[in-house]
Amino acid sequence: MNTAKSYTATRNACKMCTPLGAALVFHGIEGAIPLLHGSQGCSTYMRRYLISHFKEPVDIASSNFSEETAIFGGGANLKLAIENLTRQYSPEMIGIATTCLSETIGDDVPMILEGMGRMEDRAELVHVSTPSYSGTHMDGFHHAVRAVVEHCNPEGPRTRHRARKTVNLFPGMLSNEDLRHLKEIFEDLGVRLILLPDYSERLEGPSWVEYHAIQKGGTPIKDIREMGLSGASIELGTILAGMVEKGEKTAGSVLKERFDIPLVSMGIPMGVKATDRFFSALEEITAKPVPEKYKRQRGRLIDAYVDGNKYVSKKRAVVYGEEDFVAAMAGFLAEIGIIPVLCASGGRSGFLKQALNQILPQNIQGQVHVHHGMDFTQMEEAAGKLSPDFAIGNSKGYTLSRNLKIPLVRAGFPIHDRVGGARILHIGYKGTQQLFDTIVNTLLQNRQDTSAVGYAYM
Amino acid sequence: MKPISILEERKTQVFRKGSDEFDISCDKKSLAGSVSQRACVFCGSRVVLYPIADALHLVHGPIGCASYTWDIRGALSSGPELHRMSFSTDLSETDIIYGGEKKLEKALFELIDIYRPKAAFVYATCIVGIIGDDVAAVCKKVEAKTGIPVLPVHSEGFKGTKKDGYKAACDALFNLMDRTREESPEKIPLSINILGEFNIGGETWIIKDYYKRMGIEVLSVMTGDGRVKNFGSSHRACLNVVQCSGSLTYLAQKMEAAYGIPFIRVSYFGIEDTSQALYDVASFFSDRPDIMEKTAALVQEEVKAILPELQEMKTDLSGKRAAVYVGGAFKAFSLIKALKHLGMTVVLVGSQTGSKEDYALLKDMCDPGTIILDDANPLELAKYVLEKDAHLFIGGVKERPIAYKLGLGFCDHNHERKIPLAGFEGMINFAREVHETVTSPVWDLVPRKAWNR
Numbered sequence: 065m066n067t068a069k070s071y072t073a074t075r076n077a078c079k080m081c082t083p084l085g086a087a088l089v090f091h092g093i094e095g096a097i098p099l100l101h102g103s104q105g106c107s108t109y110m111r112r113y114l115i116s117h118f119k120e121p122v123d124i125a126s127s128n129f130s131e132e133t134a135i136f137g138g139g140a141n142l143k144l145a146i147e148n149l150t151r152q153y154s155p156e157m158i159g160i161a162t163t164c165l166s167e168t169i170g171d172d173v174p175m176i177l178e179g180m181g182r183m184e185d186r187a188e189l190v191h192v193s194t195p196s197y198s199g200t201h202m203d204g205f206h207h208a209v210r211a212v213v214e215h216c217n218p219e220g221p222r223t224r225h226r227a228r229k230t231v232n233l234f235p236g237m238l239s240n241e242d243l244r245h246l247k248e249i250f251e252d253l254g255v256r257l258i259l260l261p262d263y264s265e266r267l268e269g270p271s272w273v274e275y276h277a278i279q280k281g282g283t284p285i286k287d288i289r290e291m292g293l294s295g296a297s298i299e300l301g302t303i304l305a306g307m308v309e310k311g312e313k314t315a316g317s318v319l320k321e322r323f324d325i326p327l328v329s330m331g332i333p334m335g336v337k338a339t340d341r342f343f344s345a346l347e348e349i350t351a352k353p354v355p356e357k358y359k360r361q362r363g364r365l366i367d368a369y370v371d372g373n374k375y376v377s378k379k380r381a382v383v384y385g386e387e388d389f390v391a392a393m394a395g396f397l398a399e400i401g402i403i404p405v406l407c408a409s410g411g412r413s414g415f416l417k418q419a420l421n422q423i424l425p426q427n428i429q430g431q432v433h434v435h436h437g438m439d440f441t442q443m444e445e446a447a448g449k450l451s452p453d454f455a456i457g458n459s460k461g462y463t464l465s466r467n468l469k470i471p472l473v474r475a476g477f478p479i480h481d482r483v484g485g486a487r488i489l490h491i492g493y494k495g496t497q498q499l500f501d502t503i504v505n506t507l508l509q510n511r512q513d514t515s516a517v518g519y520a521y522m
Numbered sequence: 523m524k525p526i527s528i529l530e531e532r533k534t535q536v537f538r539k540g541s542d543e544f545d546i547s548c549d550k551k552s553l554a555g556s557v558s559q560r561a562c563v564f565c566g567s568r569v570v571l572y573p574i575a576d577a578l579h580l581v582h583g584p585i586g587c588a589s590y591t592w593d594i595r596g597a598l599s600s601g602p603e604l605h606r607m608s609f610s611t612d613l614s615e616t617d618i619i620y621g622g623e624k625k626l627e628k629a630l631f632e633l634i635d636i637y638r639p640k641a642a643f644v645y646a647t648c649i650v651g652i653i654g655d656d657v658a659a660v661c662k663k664v665e666a667k668t669g670i671p672v673l674p675v676h677s678e679g680f681k682g683t684k685k686d687g688y689k690a691a692c693d694a695l696f697n698l699m700d701r702t703r704e705e706s707p708e709k710i711p712l713s714i715n716i717l718g719e720f721n722i723g724g725e726t727w728i729i730k731d732y733y734k735r736m737g738i739e740v741l742s743v744m745t746g747d748g749r750v751k752n753f754g755s756s757h758r759a760c761l762n763v764v765q766c767s768g769s770l771t772y773l774a775q776k777m778e779a780a781y782g783i784p785f786i787r788v789s790y791f792g793i794e795d796t797s798q799a800l801y802d803v804a805s806f807f808s809d810r811p812d813i814m815e816k817t818a819a820l821v822q823e824e825v826k827a828i829l830p831e832l833q834e835m836k837t838d839l840s841g842k843r844a845a846v847y848v849g850g851a852f853k854a855f856s857l858i859k860a861l862k863h864l865g866m867t868v869v870l871v872g873s874q875t876g877s878k879e880d881y882a883l884l885k886d887m888c889d890p891g892t893i894i895l896d897d898a899n900p901l902e903l904a905k906y907v908l909e910k911d912a913h914l915f916i917g918g919v920k921e922r923p924i925a926y927k928l929g930l931g932f933c934d935h936n937h938e939r940k941i942p943l944a945g946f947e948g949m950i951n952f953a954r955e956v957h958e959t960v961t962s963p964v965w966d967l968v969p970r971k972a973w974n975r
């Protein structure tokens with residue numbers, strides 16, 4: 065069934081541009097600061113967008129193109145920007161992400177950086193190509209992670225022994241609370257984790273006594289340099305896994321290629337089944353049993369599924385956001401009997417359909433409409449025909465939920481109309497428990513709100 | 523921790539009243555690598571034209587520019603809300619190689635067909651200037667076929683600063699006005715246009731009500747609660763009343779040259795400036811003393827209504843220190859006066875786009891020791907907020923985390939806010955905002971304050 069007409073223009077996009085993802089990654093590295101090679105507006109707009117979600121300072125520098133720069137090339141501006149950033153921020157790393165402007169005029173950033181020569185005490189200069197017209201913020205995110213790993217782990221013979229017990233984890237674009245949960249799991253396992261990126265402390269720190277040019281926290285660069293020595297790498301995201309299969313380079317595949325580090329790819333652990341897969345992979349990699357704490361979390365979660373089964377069974381949901389988020393969320397919803405009638409993303413990796421085919425049970429697949437490259441207006445048109453009970457995704461879906469008069473469960477990125485967006489836990493048994501409770505309670509609330517009787521006992 | 527240093531090239535854009543000979547440089551491109559709080563040319567154009575609610579606003583470029591500006595402003599409309607949609611040609615790699623003209627044309631035809639806008643604005647972003655799309659030609663072609671004005675806005679991000687974006691928007695507005703104007707050139711008695719008022723939280727409606735009560739006819743507002751056809755009689759106004767002078771003065775000048783309409787600069791923030799604005803307009807129509815009488819009565823009535831509550835809040839706010847960093851300097855003037863009214867002192871004031879004259883005036887208004895900044899960045903703002911131990915920061919979303927991280931109260935005075943701060947009614951909202959945040963008990967728990975005690 066065709067649920068969407070195609071249009072030339074994008075109307076209320078369900079995606080952001082590539083450099084935003086890269087900027088976020090650099091905020092997840094200790095001592096790093098992102099620098100966008102382009103116009104001033106790119107940095108300012110992305111700062112505002114990220115600040116509104118994280119409610120934290122998110123400094124992003126710009127090489128600040130002028131008309132002359134666009135004509136004669138951005139080399140001089142880029143150098144000046146690097147110098148000024150170094151003087152003011154004393155960064156350990158400057159993450160240079162390009163924009164549509166610098167890419168199109170053909171600035172050769174690696175050559176410009178090469179031309180700056182090597183200097184002791186200067187920040188690491190990592191370049192990532194993020195032309196805004198190619199892909200979405202997720203591509204920028206993954207490319208930046210890969211660029212950092214490539215930069216910090218150059219090819220060559222290993223000089224040190226492998227630390228078999230260390231695990232590299234590339235979580236993708238998760239919330240602060242998700243990242244903290246992953247760290248907690250590894251701490252409980254007693255296994256050293258190198259998590260990249262990790263913005264969970266930098267973009268959600270305590271109130272300050274004095275100003276921090278660069279907030280504390282983030283993956284230490286020295287740890288990233290040791291990724292080539294780890295025992296295994298894990299990449300979260302079914303779509304990302306598809307890209308690896310197709311032969312695209314990711315951080316994990318680079319480490320595999322350069323240092324023969326086994327790469328385990330799997331979906332984001334949302335729901336019992338996906339989290340089971342995550343924990344059994346951890347068991348296999350680390351040879352450590354799942355701590356009792358998580359078994360108890362799992363037990364409570366399944367018990368809650370049972371208690372709430374009738375509130376959610378056969379309910380119809382619109383799921384939207386980044387493709388990997390959509391795939392994982394749809395998998396969880398199907399597990400509790402909710403039919404994700406519309407699975408939509410602004411991304412266009414080409415893997416979403418295939419991922420959902422793998423994740424969703426056969427018997428409901430006929431009821432699931434999958435759309436990539438979709439905007440919110442098309443989504444609203446399509447959803448309107450599918451009688452959904454609720455929508456789940458970032459706060460940009462509020463317009464859709466309001467127009468369709470269905471409740472919205474906020475999850476993912478960005479959350480611009482509530483506090484605590486970065487504190488939403490989506491993953492693991494614990495995160496699934498919170499998602500489950502929120503969904504059930506949202507449906508109950510909606511039943512009360514739309515009821516003429518209004519029982520206080522449900 | 524090492525103290526925050528000011529970049530050498532930025533030193534001329536920082537001024538400390540009292541110790542330095544007055545000289546501040548401004549109107550400069552932002553320094554590369556300095557994390558400027560400014561946006562770009564596109565932003566300037568977008569903010570000025572955005573409130574025109576029955577027009578199609580199509581952003582021609584890759585997705586980001588449209589995505590980041592989707593429905594973020596609090597500019598209300600009393601009718602259609604097409605301005606709240608985010609339209610983009612969402613250029614992809616192939617468009618960059620083969621050019622985006624065809625896609626733009628097709629997108630325009632489709633969107634005009636679906637949404638039936640009264641006009642369309644096409645914003646050229648950075649990349650369009652580079653790949654050389656002839657946006658004007660596409661607009662012309664679409665206009666000929668659809669019969670609605672289709673106006674290019676030359677807002678390539680890198681072609682200047684936000685101020686150049688204002689100019690591009692003014693050009694588009696003037697173009698629209700000139701083409702949709704009624705034939706009669708005759709002045710409509712006792713009429714004005716309101717320029718630079720964007721109906722944030724309904725501010726335009728508050729201001730229009732004042733003028734109505736004064737017996738003044740408002741012919742058009744640029745661009746709050748704007749409609750395309752509203753500009754038909756703009757050229758027949760006796761006076762242009764310009765708020766947010768940084769953005770719309772250029773249009774006022776063009777209208778003066780073309781239609782002989784004089785203009786005055788006003789502000790509707792704070793009791794003093796709102797009253798002044800209304801009195802200035804009343805005195806323009808000096809041949810009608812009844813208008814001045816009505817104005818005086820209005821001001822008296824409005825002030826009387828809010829004064830008791832203001833006085834009450836003042837007792838808590840007296841002596842508290844404020845930092846102000848806003849887009850245009852004219853707003854800063856008003857805020858200084860409004861804060862003084864609440865018994866507060868301004869210890870830091872700056873703007874993204876102020877001119878030399880603006881800063882000279884700011885200097886005269888400020889107490890000795892006040893820091894004046896042009897095109898500041900987070901580090902500079904933090905440095906001086908700490909040095910001055912401010913209690914309150916007034917700015918926009920990008921300044922908010924600087925304030926909050928350091929344990930200061932914050933008041934959003936930017937276009938993303940949803941409550942009206944203009945007029946007498948706005949003054950009471952403003953005072954409440956300031957009072958709520960400054961007197962919040964959370965500051966007692968914040969480390970910096972606890973540490974200082």
